[in-house]
């Protein structure tokens with residue numbers, strides 16, 4: 001069970017797609033059980049048992065491996081990844097920053113830590129199927145624990161209608177959030193909103209697992225013309241392998257002239 005925020009002494013950025021992680025562990029455990037039962041000789045059909053051992057074992061390795069990696073990634077590697085992503089921006093310290101789909105504040109707070117006089121705002125609709133313990137209090141509590149509460153604000157808002165004026169932000173970040181919109185037209189609306197609220201001369205970092213070409217194209221047609229792609233290294237390779245190329249994490253760093 002989740003620890004109440006007041007009892008925590010360290011920030012907790014939650015587990016991404018907790019339902020998927022749970023299902024992978026359940027499926028992996030069932031496959032392992034089938035394999036063990038088949039191996040124990042309890043089944044009367046030898047050929048079937050041998051096939052079940054092999055199939056169960058390889059499915060168990062796949063599901064449990066993927067589940068463990070997703071858990072490890074949420075608990076450990078996403079903190080390193082956030083610093084790598086934020087290093088892609090040449091910070092001055094006085095920027096106005098927006099985190100789109102900020103969840104428990106991973107990027108929002110990482111950005112706020114790089115500010116001196118600037119401010120960081122997060123927007124989200126707090127879907128718990130996308131992130132465990134997702135709630136507006138969570139990023140605020142994490143910001144307090146990380147010593148940046150004075151620079152951080154959060155609002156409940158949909159990324160398809162960002163409640164800020166045109167050209168308001170110097171830097172916009174969004175990490176594994178936009179793909180949660182299932183229709184291409186909705187994702188395009190979100191990316192157009194990001195382009196709208198970005199200042200001329202400002203930069204955005206969009207990191208996600210799907211729809212790279214789509215985001216790049218909408219950015220360009222919305223006036224954010226300088227779009228560069230970065231591979232998210234090991235994570236990218238791992239997901240591409242495990243999902244036979246379907247999921248390929250990427251990072252777009254884009255500037256508005």
Ligand SMILES: C[S@@+](CC[C@H](N)C(=O)[O-])C[C@H]1O[C@@H](n2cnc3c(N)ncnc32)[C@H](O)[C@@H]1O
Nearest residue numbers: 101102103106124125126127158159175177180
């Ligand atoms: C996988 S979580 C990632 C959270 C955070 N960016 C991070 O890196 O830890 C995806 C986030 O996108 C948010 N989200 C999904 N659809 C959204 C929408 N239409 N508008 C705003 N936020 C949304 C979810 O509530 C969730 O917090």
